[in-house]
Amino acid sequence: MSKAVRRELDNGLTAIVRSQKGVPIGSFWVWYRVGGRNEVPGITGISHWAEHMLFKGTHEMQAGEVFRQVSAAGGSLNGFTWIDFTTYFETMPIDQIDLSLKIESDRMVNARFDEDEVASERTVIISERRGNENQPTFFLSEEVSAAAFRAHPYGQGVIGHMSDLEGITRQELYSHYQTYYRPNNAVAVFVGDLDEDEAFARIERAFGAVERGPEIPAVRTREPEPQGERRVTVRRPAPNRVLQMAFLATNAAHADAPALMIADAILSGAKSIGLSGAGGTLGRSSRLYRSLVSTGLASSAGSSVSLTIDPSLFTIGASLQPDSDPDQIESIVSEELARLATEPVPEDEFNRALRQMRAQIAYAMETVTSQAYWLGSMAIAAPQRDSDEFLRELQAVTPADVQAVAARYLTPNRRTVGWLIPIDEASNGAASE
Amino acid sequence: MSNDVSNHSSQFDETMPLVIDTQLSNGIRVATLAINPPRPSDVAVVRVRIPNGSALDGNLAGVARFTGGMLTRGSDGRAFDDLAEELDGLGASVSVSVGGEATDIAMMSLAEDSDRVLEIMSGMILRPDFPEREIDIVRGQMLSGLRQSRNSTRAEADRIMRQTLYPEGHPYHQRSGGTEESLAAIDREALVKFHATSYQASDVIVTVAGGMSHDESVALIDRHLGQWRGKTPRVDIHPADYPSALALHSESLPGKTQSDIAMGLPALNRSHPDYYSLSLANLVIGRFGLMGRLGESVRERQGMAYYTFSNLEAGLSVGLWTAHAGVAPVNVDGAVESIRKEVQGFIDGGPTEREFRDSIGSILGALPISLETSGSMAGVAADVLYYDLGNDYLRRYRSIISALTPDELQAAAREHIDPDKLVVAVVGPDGSRN
Numbered sequence: 001m002s003k004a005v006r007r008e009l010d011n012g013l014t015a016i017v018r019s020q021k022g023v024p025i026g027s028f029w030v031w032y033r034v035g036g037r038n039e040v041p042g043i044t045g046i047s048h049w050a051e052h053m054l055f056k057g058t059h060e061m062q063a064g065e066v067f068r069q070v071s072a073a074g075g076s077l078n079g080f081t082w083i084d085f086t087t088y089f090e091t092m093p094i095d096q097i098d099l100s101l102k103i104e105s106d107r108m109v110n111a112r113f114d115e116d117e118v119a120s121e122r123t124v125i126i127s128e129r130r131g132n133e134n135q136p137t138f139f140l141s142e143e144v145s146a147a148a149f150r151a152h153p154y155g156q157g158v159i160g161h162m163s164d165l166e167g168i169t170r171q172e173l174y175s176h177y178q179t180y181y182r183p184n185n186a187v188a189v190f191v192g193d194l195d196e197d198e199a200f201a202r203i204e205r206a207f208g209a210v211e212r213g214p215e216i217p218a219v220r221t222r223e224p225e226p227q228g229e230r231r232v233t234v235r236r237p238a239p240n241r242v243l244q245m246a247f248l249a250t251n252a253a254h255a256d257a258p259a260l261m262i263a264d265a266i267l268s269g270a271k272s273i274g275l276s277g278a279g280g281t282l283g284r285s286s287r288l289y290r291s292l293v294s295t296g297l298a299s300s301a302g303s304s305v306s307l308t309i310d311p312s313l314f315t316i317g318a319s320l321q322p323d324s325d326p327d328q329i330e331s332i333v334s335e336e337l338a339r340l341a342t343e344p345v346p347e348d349e350f351n352r353a354l355r356q357m358r359a360q361i362a363y364a365m366e367t368v369t370s371q372a373y374w375l376g377s378m379a380i381a382a383p384q385r386d387s388d389e390f391l392r393e394l395q396a397v398t399p400a401d402v403q404a405v406a407a408r409y410l411t412p413n414r415r416t417v418g419w420l421i422p423i424d425e426a427s428n429g430a431a432s433e
Numbered sequence: 434m435s436n437d438v439s440n441h442s443s444q445f446d447e448t449m450p451l452v453i454d455t456q457l458s459n460g461i462r463v464a465t466l467a468i469n470p471p472r473p474s475d476v477a478v479v480r481v482r483i484p485n486g487s488a489l490d491g492n493l494a495g496v497a498r499f500t501g502g503m504l505t506r507g508s509d510g511r512a513f514d515d516l517a518e519e520l521d522g523l524g525a526s527v528s529v530s531v532g533g534e535a536t537d538i539a540m541m542s543l544a545e546d547s548d549r550v551l552e553i554m555s556g557m558i559l560r561p562d563f564p565e566r567e568i569d570i571v572r573g574q575m576l577s578g579l580r581q582s583r584n585s586t587r588a589e590a591d592r593i594m595r596q597t598l599y600p601e602g603h604p605y606h607q608r609s610g611g612t613e614e615s616l617a618a619i620d621r622e623a624l625v626k627f628h629a630t631s632y633q634a635s636d637v638i639v640t641v642a643g644g645m646s647h648d649e650s651v652a653l654i655d656r657h658l659g660q661w662r663g664k665t666p667r668v669d670i671h672p673a674d675y676p677s678a679l680a681l682h683s684e685s686l687p688g689k690t691q692s693d694i695a696m697g698l699p700a701l702n703r704s705h706p707d708y709y710s711l712s713l714a715n716l717v718i719g720r721f722g723l724m725g726r727l728g729e730s731v732r733e734r735q736g737m738a739y740y741t742f743s744n745l746e747a748g749l750s751v752g753l754w755t756a757h758a759g760v761a762p763v764n765v766d767g768a769v770e771s772i773r774k775e776v777q778g779f780i781d782g783g784p785t786e787r788e789f790r791d792s793i794g795s796i797l798g799a800l801p802i803s804l805e806t807s808g809s810m811a812g813v814a815a816d817v818l819y820y821d822l823g824n825d826y827l828r829r830y831r832s833i834i835s836a837l838t839p840d841e842l843q844a845a846a847r848e849h850i851d852p853d854k855l856v857v858a859v860v861g862p863d864g865s866r867n
Contacts, residue, residue, distance in 0.1 A: 022472055023472075023801060025802050025805065064722065064729065064733060068721075071795045072798075076802065092798075124732055125739075127739040130691035130759075131691050131739055134586050134689050134690060134691050135585075136584070237584070237688030239577070239581050239584040240580060240581075270524070281526055283521060285517040294514065296570050299573060348522070352518070352521045358543075359524025359542070363541065365475075366806040367806055
């Protein structure tokens with residue numbers, strides 16, 4: 001696999017290219033440094049809504065044309081919004097890739113945000129939120145995030161509060177778009193069957209004339225150090241109790257990030273670094289699986305760590321079996337974390353985690369789409385890091401590093417403990433266990 | 434109407450790979466894709482397809498899935514923890530997926546470990562131990578899955594639609610994940626018996642992708658599965674009767690804010706001559722771009738739903754055409770009517786010239802992307818053999834699709850999808866329907 005090369009255009013657009021020969025396809029992405037992180041109360045969810053509007057027409061293309069033209073060319077496409085970014089991609093037969101560059105350079109500045117389309121999309125976005133609310137664990141995640149961040153906008157999530165979705169105006173959406181959709185706030189990534197210089201030349205042709213915008217408003221707030229454990233409870237009709245335990249950890253640029261990913265692998269298996277979990281499901285010999293699932297106490301258990309611009313959460317979750325004791329589950333999780341912080345991980349177990357990580361990287365690198373996803377997400381979360389080097393850093397983590405990060409971050413004082421408790425709505429909210 | 438595939442078989446697309454297959458002495462067919470030039474890969478995938486899905490459940494709903502779930506939980510005298518530790522140590526996975534017709538067991542590993550992982554996987558398939566303790570754990574997980582399905586508006590709507598279409602006594606009427614009663618009744622003896630009768634070598638398809646030649650793949654599979662013997666039992670999966678009128682079923686679930694709609698009709702199986710026409714018609718109706726005409730009407734124009742789409746499931750024996758949407762309770766009736774109207778509109782007018790051209794471009798252009806990974810190559814090869822599509826299918830595919838006409842798409846929709854006979858299931862908050 002050739003190395004990814006990064007260049008910056010005169011207008012501030014960061015371009016990353018990896019030439020990958022073999023299959024005649026290419027994946028092209030544009031990432032914007034805007035998401036839930038850049039929102040304030042009153043306009044929560046606006047980045048995600050703006051993303052929807054970028055499929056609703058530009059001065060060049062009618063609403064729906066992006067989906068039609070890319071699909072007709074045999075491509076796949078999507079857009080999605082997260083706390084740190086909003087991104088759009090097309091994976092295409094390589095002889096059609098210019099269509100992707102044309103679409104993305106056009107909608108970087110020419111989206112229309114028609115009043116009628118904004119009105120129609122409001123109900124679609126509300127429907128998306130309502131669909132999430134049909135899952136009782138959605139409320140739990142929302143409450144845990146809100147409690148874990150008392151200052152930083154990460155606590156607001158991405159989808160937005162219902163009141164804000166009902167109130168956001170066309171002008172607010174358009175202003176948000178004009179502020180953040182600028183080449184100097186974007187990263188273009190191409191991976192596929194083009195020579196490196198040819199790919200850069202095409203990106204330059206498509207985006208070179210887009211004007212640089214004003215400086216992007218900085219996110220000032222840093223989450224204060226937690227001063228003790230926080231607890232939240234969600235009571236909803238649900239099939240079983242669910243635990244979420246979230247620890248304020250660190251950011252992707254921090255030297256501790258690779259060790260936290262290995263700690264996560266030891267607790268519940270190495271995760272995919274590709275798009276949509278490309279790769280295998282590993283970790284049935286992991287510590288949380290053995291202590292919670294193999295014992296029959298939980299039907300599933302896992303952990304996750306995010307690579308983000310600002311410090312975010314290291315989360316542990318468990319879906320309980322009906323007759324399991326919640327206190328026992330919490331104790332077991334706490335004991336596992338204390339063990340990680342106080343005892344070095346035995347060599348064979350540690351090597352299993354490293355091998356899983358190596359395999360997950362190989363699985364994700366099979367597709368140009370996942371490669372581009374990895375390059376883009378790292379360029380957003382930790383622009384100063386070399387994403388290829390990060391993969392090597394993962395392999396260089398030691399048991400002492402894992403012990404150190406567990407002791408530093410996975411402590412009771414840094415945690416928010418959330419419980420979803422099933423209720424029987426028919427009996428006025430009485431617990432139904 | 435029909436599409437005579439053989440008429441176009443002379444127009445080969447030489448850029449597409451042939452499927453090479455070799456039959457072992459025990460009847461197993463081993464297939465690979467002949468990618469030329471060979472593509473080096475760090476990732477190996479072996480997929481084993483056994484024609485023993487949930488249709489064989491009989492009066493023990495869920496036994497096929499329960500048995501599938503037990504394969505990885507102890508075999509060859511080795512405990513689950515021991516096996517999981519070795520697989521995790523290799524960064525490899527073995528996954529089991531039980532459908533209505535077949536069980537797919539797939540391993541994925543780094544190419545250098547494929548021999549060892551296949552040895553483990555073959556033990557899981559041929560010699561599972563069914564330890565009592567692991568049976569209890571898998572039962573607990575299936576019960577948990579059942580509770581979660583019952584709490585999901587989407588899953589429940591889909592279940593009601595299917596159970597209505599497939600009447601009692603049909604192998605697809607039952608919950609393939611079982612019920613509280615059936616899962617309690619499935620004991621070790623039942624699992625051992627299902628495995629002994631239904632995990633047989635004949636009719637098994639094994640596909641291999643990633644860093645190995647065809648001959649190497651055949652040798653590898655022969656070494657690990659060559660001793661497997663026996664004949665898989667057949668079950669008659671007859672088509673469901675076509676409903677005589679539109680039927681609406683609704684249920685409510687507490688604590689929900691949105692309603693999910695599932696509607697469906699019996700359609701055709703994979704070998705039906707109308708398959709390609711109906712498949713393209715379905716693409717136009719509810720898949721192309723942002724969920725086809727349904728997406729354009731229900732989401733884009735009316736803003737009623739975040740998602741709506743249609744689907745054509747065509748198995749070896751039977752098939753279903755389905756449509757789905759998630760909407761606010763107040764919009765349920767409007768969404769159902771809009772979906773029916775869009776289907777009727779297609780039946781009356783067929784695809785526009787542009788829709789027809791776009792949908793052809795879409796599926797032909799996507800072909801190289803569908804062969805990008807070892808996993809997708811193994812999946813495509815398995816389907817080619819399973820549905821008996823011919824070893825040159827990928828080379829003929831362009832001509833099969835290019836030979837279709839707009840009239841054929843319209844006629845297929847008219848023949849197979851009657852919007853006045855749909856079975857409609859709605860699950861949401863109280864008062865889901867006006």
